[in-house]
Amino acid sequence: MSRLDESRLVGSDRVLAVLKELARHADGAGLEELTRAIGSPKPTVHRALGSLRRAGLADQDARGHYVLGDEFLRMAFAHHEARPEHVRVRPVLESLAAHFGETSHYAVLDGREVVYRAKVDPPTGAVRLTSTIGGRNPAHATAVGKLLLAHRLTTREDVAAWAGTAELVRRTPRTRCTVEDLHRDLARTREQGYATDHQENETGVNCLALPVFLTSPSAPSGALSISALAYRTPLSALVEALGVVRGLLGPMGEAR
Structure with a gap:
């Protein structure tokens, strides 16, 4: 503070x-x-x-x-454990962490940031991420954030209004920090149905995110992600395994 x-x-x-x-x-x-x-x-x-x-x-x-x-x-712990979304998504996060040997998250959008509601570290592996439940990151710099923004900001005007006059934080040299770059990225995310973060929030960490539909049949309640150390799981490997992620997510990952 x-x-x-x-x-x-x-x-x-x-x-x-x-x-x-x-x-x-x-x-x-x-x-x-x-x-x-x-x-x-x-x-x-x-x-x-x-x-x-x-x-x-x-x-x-x-x-x-x-x-x-x-x-x-x-x-705090009682409230967190009682959240339906946490209970429902936890088994999926555990399966993803075990399959990829990387960290999985569930996050929601809160204004210009994402908040991590659940996290599962891999069962093995000497290096793990320092993210925490309740922690925050800039939405425009993360795969989960861009995935959720893509559902809300469908035009360039929407992106510009959301960005406002405040400068978008540059977390790494790869962070999308302009309205044009972010708008293009969000459009690509909508077309693909998933979002990526190629070391845009943290150098050395790649991320793949998909929507989770828990409270609405058409608007995602949050996003699930696999956050991987780039030296052991390149972004291309995460994208190639998209089918595996969707299979583990099941009906929760499908809009209706």
Whole structure:
């Protein structure tokens, strides 16, 4: 979290800002560190931490550092496990990870970003991806994001309106960062029925994504992907195995 404008942090906003910053520190963070990150006075941050601790959403470890509380973790995991989409797509992700020996994801679109709702690492392999459930990436730089954008942004005007005046983040030298390039990529995705990410979000990582239809017969609820280390699974190998991926996905991958 970048330093926040103090004038925008009032009441519960400050508490939520502290909670979000606390989530960035798995090993805990001291009051001074949190104060610098939030950009609010130390007494304000201390009061916010007190509110979070009384609710069980934060705690203090033996070093005096603040960490997320057990109640927060219980709620988060319970909510995640109860999501129907997570339960339904998990067996497919496990089959894909085992078949390819690579990481599989299920992600949804949230504005200009994708959010990973489920992830399965390969059962074997010394090198694995650092993506996390709940993590985010720019939609235009990922296969899952481009797949979902292709269903929503069908014209160049749609792409331009979505991009707006903000510059599209360039994650690698291969990232599509212009309206024209992204529009062409989305058109190709619609024609193919799948999307690819050829080291556009992370150097050394290729990705193939297909739509998943869980809540609507015509609009994808999210996208499934195989994210592979390029040195051991080139993008061409993923595309050649498209039939295998569609077979494992089954009816969930078919629009009706």
